[in-house]
Amino acid sequence: MSSIPRLMEKQPTGPYRLAGYYGSCILVPLLALRLESHGDEVSQLSFLDFFPTLTAYTANRIGNPDPDSEASRAQSVQVAANTFKVLFSLDSTRNDERTIAGFTSTFTDPDAPVKPSVIMQVAVNNIKSFNVMAERFMYDLATDSDGMQSLAKVHRWLRAIKAPVTVYVAESGVRHLVAEGDRDEWNDLGVQRALPHAKVTFVPGGHFEFLWNTILNLCTILMISQLFSAATAPL
Numbered sequence: 001m002s003s004i005p006r007l008m009e010k011q012p013t014g015p016y017r018l019a020g021y022y023g024s025c026i027l028v029p030l031l032a033l034r035l036e037s038h039g040d041e042v043s044q045l046s047f048l049d050f051f052p053t054l055t056a057y058t059a060n061r062i063g064n065p066d067p068d069s070e071a072s073r074a075q076s077v078q079v080a081a082n083t084f085k086v087l088f089s090l091d092s093t094r095n096d097e098r099t100i101a102g103f104t105s106t107f108t109d110p111d112a113p114v115k116p117s118v119i120m121q122v123a124v125n126n127i128k129s130f131n132v133m134a135e136r137f138m139y140d141l142a143t144d145s146d147g148m149q150s151l152a153k154v155h156r157w158l159r160a161i162k163a164p165v166t167v168y169v170a171e172s173g174v175r176h177l178v179a180e181g182d183r184d185e186w187n188d189l190g191v192q193r194a195l196p197h198a199k200v201t202f203v204p205g206g207h208f209e210f211l212w213n214t215i216l217n218l219c220t221i222l223m224i225s226q227l228f229s230a231a232t233a234p235l
Helices: 003-010 027-037 052-061 070-090 097-108 118-142 151-159 218-228
Strands: 016-021 042-048 165-172 199-206
Touching (some): 016 027
Parallel strands (some): 042 165
16 A cells, blocks of 8 residues: 555654544545554545445445446446536535536537536546556455345454544534435444444534534544545555
């Protein structure tokens, strides 16, 4: 994992405080487990409006296809585009329709009339690349003999982490991506079933705007920016 040397350059020894935001929430458990296996202390592991069990949930909703198949990759891109469209619409900052159209069309239609900015294009390309790696990892980790992803396997993986875990859930964020009939069960993103001792904090706002809530302190926000730089590194 190439993010380990980057981290060690900034801070050669623990204890470490780690945080993941959305897709990088697949990366930070790997990072924590690797550090702990080397004898380093991870004093806090935070997940910001996402949790790895949601990846298994989403995969199972569409039949858990092999991520390497061409059809699966096309489906994954469409799911990602729809996901961000919903998350933008739930944010009270209300991004204008042209911005949302430009961002989502970058996933699915590079020839769309609404052209994204260079920064937006780079962001989408990074998201696509990371999604491919994250989906492959979760597929290999959790797929059971019935062809579906086993939540029990995901739970065992997460329970191997020694660090205390806190999950910050945006009240108008990714929990609204869960099917309506499943929302009561998945209100906390599946955290308590996986890690009964984890702390879950609900934060007002949507997936993007909640980052600026005072509940999330500056230290946590700085950790997010550091992890984004490593989000496309090989798992």
